[in-house]
Amino acid sequence: MDKDIQNQSNQSPSVTNNNTQAVKTVTLPENTSNIPVEYAKNFRPLIKILLVLLCLIIIATAIIVPNILLTSKSAEESNISTNTTTISTTVTATTVICASGYVQTPSGACVNTQIDLNNCGTVGYVCSSNYTSCSSGICSARPAVQLSGAIAVSAWINQTIDDATAQISLPVSITLYNYTTTNVTITSNGVLCMGSCSSSYSNGILPTSPFGGPTLFGFWDDLKIYSGTGQTVYYATSGTTPNRITTFEFYESFYSSSLQYCHFQIIFDENQPNIVKYIYFDVASGGSSATIGVQKSSFGPSITYSVNQANAVAYNTTLIFDTNTNTFSG
Numbered sequence: 001m002d003k004d005i006q007n008q009s010n011q012s013p014s015v016t017n018n019n020t021q022a023v024k025t026v027t028l029p030e031n032t033s034n035i036p037v038e039y040a041k042n043f044r045p046l047i048k049i050l051l052v053l054l055c056l057i058i059i060a061t062a063i064i065v066p067n068i069l070l071t072s073k074s075a076e077e078s079n080i081s082t083n084t085t086t087i088s089t090t091v092t093a094t095t096v097i098c099a100s101g102y103v104q105t106p107s108g109a110c111v112n113t114q115i116d117l118n119n120c121g122t123v124g125y126v127c128s129s130n131y132t133s134c135s136s137g138i139c140s141a142r143p144a145v146q147l148s149g150a151i152a153v154s155a156w157i158n159q160t161i162d163d164a165t166a167q168i169s170l171p172v173s174i175t176l177y178n179y180t181t182t183n184v185t186i187t188s189n190g191v192l193c194m195g196s197c198s199s200s201y202s203n204g205i206l207p208t209s210p211f212g213g214p215t216l217f218g219f220w221d222d223l224k225i226y227s228g229t230g231q232t233v234y235y236a237t238s239g240t241t242p243n244r245i246t247t248f249e250f251y252e253s254f255y256s257s258s259l260q261y262c263h264f265q266i267i268f269d270e271n272q273p274n275i276v277k278y279i280y281f282d283v284a285s286g287g288s289s290a291t292i293g294v295q296k297s298s299f300g301p302s303i304t305y306s307v308n309q310a311n312a313v314a315y316n317t318t319l320i321f322d323t324n325t326n327t328f329s330g
């Protein structure tokens with residue numbers, strides 16, 4: 001680069017000198033007044049030749065210079081267009097369709113290397129059979145999504161869901177506070193309603209009015225489901241009558257980040273009506289902005305485990321709410 005500039009600046013003066021010389025030569029005929037006629041006559045053919053040469057130089061300059069400019073311009077343009085193509089190709093190849101924190105694999109799937117057993121820590125790293133999950137990018141014996149045969153809430157599959165509710169029709173009824181139903185509503189903010197529901201993210205103390213019927217506050221907080229991540233609410237029923245288990249698995253994130261998980265289950269045992277169990281897995285905030293408990297209606301009774309309590313729950317915390325005795329354990 002420096003060299004080129006130097007060459008150019010060395011060339012420029014020499015071109016100027018040549019031009020000056022040419023002009024000087026051209027001015028010769030005008031100064032012939034002082035020169036004897038014979039002398040001038042002898043130089044006429046030379047002057048003619050010089051004039052022709054000058055014309056040729058002018059013509060050549062007129063043709064060559066624009067051509068040089070054109071050539072370099074088109075070369076530049078082709079480089080620019082090449083680079084533009086490269087840039088747009090790159091953008092197409094890395095188009096971000098995965099949520100923040102999720103990585104696109106060569107096959108186009110979005111994986112979370114923080115929790116993906118088959119892409120743990122980095123895409124393609126498969127945890128050995130000794131491990132059951134990937135936790136914070138490290139193979140772990142902790143469980144991943146728990147439910148086998150889990151059904152994802154269909155309306156929320158591959159969607160970004162915030163402050164929403166969804167209806168679920170269950171194959172087995174559930175009972176709490178002596179109220180039995182197969183028709184439940186879940187909210188994306190960690191709540192399961194057996195009666196009238198609310199998508200409110202603003203948690204408070206229990207009992208609380210937006211929720212009319214028996215309500216399970218598994219982790220009432222400002223949660224979110226990020227599209228393309230596998231995050232959603234799952235449910236499944238297992239076992240045989242009269243010991244069927246109905247489980248709801250909330251696999252979501254906190255509103256602020258798709259990597260701050262809120263992952264827990266709400267479990268009903270057909271054989272133990274009026275009792276419900278909550279189990280927590282990864283819960284980033286530990287409950288510092290959440291309400292955990294149950295209520296019968298907007299005016300009670302209710303059982304509160306915690307409201308805005310830091311570290312209220314951690315991995316493997318299990319809570320059991322017994323509405324027969326109005327107590328909890330855990």
Ligand SMILES: *[C@@H]1O[C@H](CO)[C@@H](O)[C@H](O)[C@H]1NC(C)=O
Pocket residue numbers: 072075076079
């Ligand atoms: C265009 O790119 C080619 C190859 O990269 C290079 O040799 C040439 O100097 C470039 N031309 C301009 C004007 O940048």
Ligand SMILES: *[C@@H]1O[C@H](CO)[C@@H](O)[C@H](O)[C@H]1NC(C)=O
Pocket residue numbers: 076079080083
């Ligand atoms: C094209 O991109 C390359 C690499 O990004 C760069 O070195 C080069 O100067 C660019 N050429 C033009 C003409 O912009």
Ligand SMILES: *[C@@H]1O[C@H](CO)[C@@H](O)[C@H](O)[C@H]1NC(C)=O
Pocket residue numbers: 128130
């Ligand atoms: C898995 O566990 C077995 C038995 O404990 C052990 O021998 C083996 O080295 C472990 N493999 C890995 C990859 O950790």
Ligand SMILES: *[C@@H]1O[C@H](CO)[C@@H](O)[C@H](O)[C@H]1NC(C)=O
Pocket residue numbers: 108109110157158228
């Ligand atoms: C979700 O989206 C991904 C990527 O577009 C696709 O591979 C997958 O099949 C979708 N899953 C469902 C259940 O629609």
Ligand SMILES: *[C@@H]1O[C@H](CO)[C@@H](O)[C@H](O)[C@H]1NC(C)=O
Pocket residue numbers: 176177178274323324325
């Ligand atoms: C359910 O109803 C039975 C019979 O009326 C009563 O004894 C029991 O306390 C009720 N349980 C709850 C949780 O309301």
Ligand SMILES: *[C@@H]1O[C@H](CO)[C@@H](O)[C@H](O)[C@H]1NC(C)=O
Pocket residue numbers: 167183184185194195196197
């Ligand atoms: C299910 O419950 C919701 C909310 O209470 C209600 O709006 C809906 O009509 C119920 N559906 C059925 C089939 O009972």
Ligand SMILES: *[C@@H]1O[C@H](CO)[C@@H](O)[C@H](O)[C@H]1NC(C)=O
Pocket residue numbers: 142316318
């Ligand atoms: C989780 O809790 C269950 C039952 O409470 C216990 O059997 C299991 O060992 C615990 N797992 C871990 C990793 O703490």
